[in-house]
Amino acid sequence: MAKIGGYAGKILYVDLTRKTSATEPLSKEVMSNFIGGPGINSRLAYDIIKPKTEFSSPENAILINVPPLVGTFAPGAGRVSFMSISPQTGSLAYSGTGGLYNLKFAGYDELVITGKADRPVYLKVLDDEVEILDASDLWGKDAMETTDILWSKYGDEWNVACIGPAGENLVRYASINSNKFSLFAREGFGAVMGSKNLKAIVARGTKDIEIADRSAFRELCSTAQKDIMGERYFPAWRALGSLIGLGHFERSGLFPVKNQQEGCFEGVHDNFFRNTEFIGRLKNGDVSCMACPVGCKHAIKVKGGKYDGKVASLSCILSTIQTFGVTYTIKNYEETIMCADLCDRYGMDYFSIVNTVSYATELYDRGIITQKDTDGMVLEWGSADLMHELIPKIALRQGFGNLLAEGCHRMGQRIGGDAPKYAVHVKGVDTIYDPRTTIFSPEMFSLFTNTKGAYPTLQTFSLGTVMSPETLKPLMKMIGVPEDRQDVILNTPTGGNEGGYNVPRLAKYYDEFYSLLDSTGICARSIYNVFGVDRIARIYSALTGIEKDAAAILRDMERRWNVEKAFKVRDGLGKKEQDMGPERWMTETVSWKGKEFGPISRERLAALLSEYYDERGWNPDSGWPTKRKLEQLELGDIAKDLQNSLGE
Numbered sequence: 132m133a134k135i136g137g138y139a140g141k142i143l144y145v146d147l148t149r150k151t152s153a154t155e156p157l158s159k160e161v162m163s164n165f166i167g168g169p170g171i172n173s174r175l176a177y178d179i180i181k182p183k184t185e186f187s188s189p190e191n192a193i194l195i196n197v198p199p200l201v202g203t204f205a206p207g208a209g210r211v212s213f214m215s216i217s218p219q220t221g222s223l224a225y226s227g228t229g230g231l232y233n234l235k236f237a238g239y240d241e242l243v244i245t246g247k248a249d250r251p252v253y254l255k256v257l258d259d260e261v262e263i264l265d266a267s268d269l270w271g272k273d274a275m276e277t278t279d280i281l282w283s284k285y286g287d288e289w290n291v292a293c294i295g296p297a298g299e300n301l302v303r304y305a306s307i308n309s310n311k312f313s314l315f316a317r318e319g320f321g322a323v324m325g326s327k328n329l330k331a332i333v334a335r336g337t338k339d340i341e342i343a344d345r346s347a348f349r350e351l352c353s354t355a356q357k358d359i360m361g362e363r364y365f366p367a368w369r370a371l372g373s374l375i376g377l378g379h380f381e382r383s384g385l386f387p388v389k390n391q392q393e394g395c396f397e398g399v400h401d402n403f404f405r406n407t408e409f410i411g412r413l414k415n416g417d418v419s420c421m422a423c424p425v426g427c428k429h430a431i432k433v434k435g436g437k438y439d440g441k442v443a444s445l446s447c448i449l450s451t452i453q454t455f456g457v458t459y460t461i462k463n464y465e466e467t468i469m470c471a472d473l474c475d476r477y478g479m480d481y482f483s484i485v486n487t488v489s490y491a492t493e494l495y496d497r498g499i500i501t502q503k504d505t506d507g508m509v510l511e512w513g514s515a516d517l518m519h520e521l522i523p524k525i526a527l528r529q530g531f532g533n534l535l536a537e538g539c540h541r542m543g544q545r546i547g548g549d550a551p552k553y554a555v556h557v558k559g560v561d562t563i564y565d566p567r568t569t570i571f572s573p574e575m576f577s578l579f580t581n582t583k584g585a586y587p588t589l590q591t592f593s594l595g596t597v598m599s600p601e602t603l604k605p606l607m608k609m610i611g612v613p614e615d616r617q618d619v620i621l622n623t624p625t626g627g628n629e630g631g632y633n634v635p636r637l638a639k640y641y642d643e644f645y646s647l648l649d650s651t652g653i654c655a656r657s658i659y660n661v662f663g664v665d666r667i668a669r670i671y672s673a674l675t676g677i678e679k680d681a682a683a684i685l686r687d688m689e690r691r692w693n694v695e696k697a698f699k700v701r702d703g704l705g706k707k708e709q710d711m712g713p714e715r716w717m718t719e720t721v722s723w724k725g726k727e728f729g730p731i732s733r734e735r736l737a738a739l740l741s742e743y744y745d746e747r748g749w750n751p752d753s754g755w756p757t758k759r760k761l762e763q764l765e766l767g768d769i770a771k772d773l774q775n776s777l778g779e
């Protein structure tokens with residue numbers, strides 16, 4: 132088969148049990164129908180991973196896809212996609228970040244790892260040379276040390292994705308560190324690598340990537356680059372990275388505090404986390420994903436104070452503040468950054484560790500757990516010292532840390548009594564957002580419907596922002612909402628604090644637009660909002676030679692969403708009751724700026740969910756896809772596979 136532009140055309144399979152590797156062509160049908168990223172991963176996962184596979188089973192597979200735009204000069208196209216059974220949701224989930232692009236240059240679009248090594252190993256991929264090598268000397272080392280050792284051995288032009296001690300010890304929210312500055316953070320995939328005794332993946336490639344229509348591709352990409360760099364917020368993004376969103380997050384109710392018992396405290400931006408302090412005392416340089424002119428990641432070197440001279444690699448400064456700084460109330464820049472740095476070294480997701488420790492602190496305050504349960508520790512809010520003590524205990528599963536390593540949902544179940552009702556999670560995944568205090572936008576709605584748990588499918592456009600029909604119309608055009616559906620969305624508002632439009636119906640199109648970014652490899656940060664669906668379809672067509680218009684490429688993304696949902700159905704999950712929220716959101720109010728917010732009525736949420744399922748062509752009562760919908764999407768094999776579960 133002649134090579135298709137943007138794709139290497141091959142899948143690399145590695146079996147850690149048998150210590151073997153093999154390659155297979157990636158079919159043109161899979162490329163064309165699923166594009167890449169979570170699209171291709173979900174289609175392959177459905178066939179490779181058996182129903183109800185445990186995350187730690189050797190039969191679980193790690194699927195890593197390098198999307199078609201990654202490795203080209205398309206600006207901001209550096210995102211690689213990871214899919215597997217999550218230790219948190221217990222079913223298929225995904226995560227994406229920068230790094231591992233060298234797999235494409237080595238000749239592979241997809242890496243599939245199954246089995247379990249009988250001792251610690253790392254995987255080395257250099258073009259056609261694939262080796263499973265001994266990692267005994269790396270086991271126990273933190274993620275930064277591991278990366279340094281592998282870079283000193285091979286050179287820093289190699290991509291390194293590795294786990295820290297938390298992944299080795301199967302902490303359910305262990306992360307995977309990618310080239311120090313990027314993280315496959317959510318969903319606990321570090322524990323999947325740990326369960327396979329896989330400490331790291333190192334990759335380097337020297338092959339070219341074909342481009343079907345060079346001059347059209349070059350023209351489209353350079354125009355996109357100019358548009359990004361001409362964006363009015365571009366200089367601020369360059370200077371501040373994600374810190375640019377801090378004031379907006381604070382003002383819009385996007386910062387819950389103390390396990391969502393309270394709304395945000397005053398002065399996050401103006402008193403505790405000032406831009407001038409970050410730039411003057413902490414930031415020492417910017418780091419970028421591949422082909423990105425923004426560079427929103429930061430090298431830190433503290434000037435003065437208790438941590439003078441300390442260095443850190445930060446993937447996202449906003450998440451750092453949002454979690455350690457605001458939710459857990461450390462309220463101090465350098466202490467917050469140092470907690471995040473320690474967490475990165477041990478290899479854990481900031482959101483989950485902070486949510487779990489915050490949950491434990493609330494249980495302690497309520498007397499549900501006591502010093503007898505905490506190894507004698509007094510749990511208190513905002514203590515950086517306590518967090519420094521807890522991070523290693525959790526990563527190594529020592530004492531009380533062993534319970535915290537399970538995450539808030541499972542921890543609550545183990546403690547029993549009243550404990551589960553204070554665990555704020557959806558589908559086993561905790562969250563940093565509280566939909567009660569902010570605009571109930573499609574982003575907030577997707578906390579309930581996202582197959583990967585309580586995380587918005589997309590975090591731009593209307594996060595914390597009231598949308599008017601005037602702002603919504605061009606946005607809907609940009610993300611490819613069909614015209615007849617635009618009318619329905621604008622003319623059937625769902626009321627409440629959702630604004631004057633139909634949130635659940637619009638949420639379907641947000642899901643698919645976000646899938647498109649992830650599946651082509653484009654960054655989802657708001658600075659990349661210049662990429663509308665038309666432009667992406669034209670870039671994809673010029674790169675691959677597979678002609679797609681906006682409607683066709685979004686249909687591929689709808690297909691991806693249905694395959695992922697079908698995977699859940701096959702696991703006996705994905706029903707409407709699993710899309711409902713945690714007890715706190717559904718039964719309690721929360722106070723913020725002197726006002727009470729919430730709770731969210733169960734009846735109302737159930738009605739909104741039915742509208743969302745209806746927009747998807749799913750059964751509005753059960754929340755499962757229909758046989759007809761799967762067949763319309765040319766997923767007849769899956770419809771047949773699920774015929775005993777699905778209605779017409």
Ligand code: SF4
Pocket residue numbers: 207208209229418419420421423424425426427428654655656658
């Ligand atoms: S904006 Fe940040 S996360 Fe996005 S591609 Fe650039 S460096 Fe990576």
